[in-house]
Amino acid sequence: MSIKDYYSILGVGKQATEDQMKSAYRKLAKQYHPDLNPGNKQAEEKFKEINEAYEVLSDKKKRAQYEQVKEAQSRGYDFSNARQGTGQRQSYGGSGGVDINDILSGMFSGMGGGAKKGKQDFGQFENIFDMFFDNNTSTAREEDASPTVGDDVTVRIEIPFALAMSGGETIIKVPRDAVCDRCSGTGTEPGAKVATCTTCGGRGKIQYAQGGFIINKTCPRCGGRGKASSLECARCSGSGTARETQKIRVKVPQGVFDGAKIKIKAQGDMRPGQQGRGSLYVIFKVEDGGYTRENDDIYYPLKLTKKQAEKGMEVKVPTITGGIIMKVPAKTENGKLLRVKGRGAVNMKSGIRGDFYVKVKVK
Ligand SMILES: [Zn+2]
Ligand SMILES: [Zn+2]
Known part of the structure; x- marks a missing residue:
């Protein structure tokens, strides 16, 4: 978790004077002003960022608080822990026992925007984080996996x-x-x-x-x-x-x-x-190709007239492995299945063929 770098946003050094910052801010604000960049979403975001940076750095108190938060982080305070609690105080355990909540709280109360001074709650963190931390959209968990190959x-x-x-x-x-x-x-x-x-x-x-x-x-x-x-x-x-x-x-x-x-x-x-x-x-x-598949068995519909079914006949049937001549016995009833063994589909795993069935349909 890193904090926005307001200095680099304004393009000034850490030791910049008030006048230097004001001048840098004016220049950038002019460049990215929404009126001069109609419909440019990037410029609009930039303009907001510049204003935010200047608002903090131009105010002695806010600037000092900002420095404190940055300092706390550089000494190892993990802000992501602060985010996980809902209201509990979390102390920075390093030298001096700085309580990060006090810093954040003090900082926030200096900013306005609905914070209740001295009271730590989740909402405060939210605002603080919105204020000082960079914006974005997928979770840290995804990032932790740090894929070295692309997506599927x-x-x-x-x-x-x-x-x-x-x-x-x-x-x-x-x-x-x-x-x-x-x-x-x-x-x-x-x-x-x-x-x-x-x-x-x-x-x-x-x-x-x-x-x-x-x-x-x-x-x-x-x-x-x-x-x-x-x-x-x-x-x-x-x-x-x-x-x-x-x-x-x-x-x-x-x-x-x-x-x-x-x-x-x-x-x-x-x-x-x-x-x-x-x-x-x-x-x-x-595509079904006129066939029906069940597991590795293939079903082929054969349409016969009543007369053909009654008399029986020889018929050419397109099985999976090629056409065959098949004998339809006399007195074949509607729905009768005639099996041709081992002429169905190949099983992808075993390589064994299913059966081929001719399903008689009597009109
Ligand atoms: Zn970048
Ligand atoms: Zn390119």
Whole structure:
């Protein structure tokens, strides 16, 4: 959990005088003022951030409190613990026994906004955290897993019945994240200068607290690299990640059933900084082709007239392994099943074929 760096937001040094800060603030406020940047969400956020930074740093008391919180953190106070309690006081256990709640409380009461002085409650933390900590949207838990490979991608494809029965290959199009090829993932327009990302202060992450959790997310501006340029890559808008559609040859297992899922390693997403691609999952939708499948048995409907069923006849039937001539006995009734052993679908695991059934339908 890190605290916003108000100095770098204003672009001033830690020893900046009141006049220096005022001048820096005026310059930035002018640059990012919403009136001058209509509809620009980024400029609006920036403008808010600048105002917040100036509000704290220009006020002697708030600035001192801000320094105290920063100092407490640098001495090891874990603010995420403060977030987990609902109202209990938590003391900083280091030298001097600083009570972080006193700092936060004092700080908050100096800010206005509904705090009751001297009373620690959950709501206060919320406001304090909103005030001093960076903003964002996924949980710290996700971040802790710190994936070195990209996310998995799932693609559904529809294949003909015959292909499912025989097995084979097909080519699918996989939309996925890739390292931008224009900027090689740097997010910077080729040739442009690169500097520390002002959104995350170079940490590559932005954080804030919400609903009792520390929320932690890769910085959207620099994509986690901590560096960004004023001139963003024209293809990926500075994220370093671009979408691509990759054609991938997929093996269709013999006997694959409707809804079957296969995993193909290292064909999923990959973003800058990751060591490899996530997995690709392919889910098969098998067209019925006029057949019905039950486990590995295949059912084929055979329509006969009353006369044909009464007399019996020879008929050509398309089984899974090719056409056969089948004898329909005399006096065959509606719904009768005629079995052809070992001519059904191949079981994906055992490799054993099911049976083929002709289901007689008498009109
Ligand atoms: Zn790019
Ligand atoms: Zn950043």
